Amino acid sequence: MSDTTIDRRKVSFLGLGTMGGAIARHIAEAGHELTIYNRSPERARKWSADNPGLAHRIAANPAHAAQDADVVITCVGNDDDLADVVLGPNGVFRMLKKGGVFIDHTTVSARIARQISVEARDLKVHCVDAPMTGSQIGAEKGTLTLMCGGRDDAIEAARPIMEGYSSRIVHVGKPGSGQIAKMANQICIAGNVAALAEAVRFAQASHLDMEKVYEAISGGAAQSWQMDNRLKTMDADEFDFGFAIDWMRKDLGLSLEEGRGLGVSLPVAALVDQFFADLQAMGGGRLDTSAIIKRLPKKGKK
Template identity: 85%
Template sequence: MSDARKVSFLGLGVMGGAIARHIGEAGHALTIYNRSPKRIDAWHEANPSLQVRVATSPADAAEGADVVITCVGNDDDLADVVLGPRGVFKTLQPGGTFIDHTTVSARIARQISVEARDLQVHCVDAPMTGSQIGAENGTLTLMCGGRKSAIEAARPVMEAYSQRIVHVGKAGAGQTAKMANQICIAGIVASLAEAVRFAQASHLDMERVYEAISGGAAQSWQMDNRWKTMNADEFDFGFAIDWMRKDLGLAMDEGRGLGVSLPMTALINQFYADVQAMGGGRLDTSAIIKRLPRKGKA
């Protein structure tokens, strides 16, 4: 491909591993890095036809790269791989592009942007929505914060794994947009759980109820993808409650800084804490329904 770039991807988790595959398949020269060698081995097994370089550190990954992308765990992880003594910014050259897909605080996103500006590096905070399915299919939506020039520098690579790239504002704006996204999802999932339990208690035909209400104003992605699995008590997939609680915590912290009250978010966050206490932290967010026992059951 005429616009092939040297791209380094750090963080081969559920989302990152799929994104890295799309980047390699698009014809970019790919370097990968992950703190756990087991994930690198698993990625190679899943993608045997892709030739990649395996970096020994974030700094090694960024050496000679045109674009460096991170998809790690939290603020501390991101600060370590980017700003640490063996971090990306130790070797990423002026004119390079840094993209972060981790869901983190707007504070760390803005801090990294300032460091990138001083290094003359393009910087984009671009949290994602679209779930694991979107990552696998290359149909993610990216909420991007940063300068317009940075977004355009990142776009040719991001197009390999996304169907929508939205520049929502300055540095950190991508992260705050993702917080709004998570607030919406949490409210929808919580109300969907109550609707499922209500319909079950009414002894309704659950497939007919879904058919009736999914074509109207109540329709949502969550209803289309979680109504049947919630009814069947199936939760071993999808976006984990542990991750959602992290994200809602970020939103509530940001809200306090803005002087914005988020009472519904705080309540649902507590509901998720209840499910965590039941041992359900790694279950899909739709497992919030476990707080609501079926009628006649303890």
């Protein structure tokens, strides 16, 4: 983006994990005035060391990060983490100015998203819950899909910043709607990756050439992101990357809880959640979700 088209803003980013760290880089590279914060200070220092050419400052706490900011973005772990950095004694909402923009990319419950939205409304702050999909690759390339909940004016206020690291921004509906859409997304992924694991083991047992299997089935109705990005690594028993099983279990827990509140049955999601629990018990909680195939023994023809 050229200098003449950049609307430079003071942007604070809180939560420098795999996804958040990549997004923060895009924000700095776009020319915005970046402030970073992480609850574990060593991660913020590491981000600084890994990005020596990007101008930024490190905040002492969330309130310090929000001071004078035009936009504050969070990408933390769970409901409690988000409540602490936003609503806590040293939280973002202690200092974020009237007319400021708050964007949350954490996958959390719709309940906390709605609560934060109410608090933001009272403070006259634009608020968007915007969980994301697209994986670590999407974060690094700036091609994430953001599913957003919030008022129309809040989405439009947040859009110029979010466009810097996403290829699709969808305004799903009112506050909390982005989180509900993300739950639907995770339900789909869970069923998809579990079915792909069975398909891979099935083809392996028949001693098929997996590259040919992929070529044959990836162009039809079975095609999916999981197939395109995980079939080959499943076949090679490679899982040390991607979206961790621990995080998927957290997300499915949110989905199952929301489903119970809605009176909706989610039997496949519940079953796959237990499969992931098995992997956690085997010590695989930090492996990519495609490691679900490790539950299924390899077998071949005699």
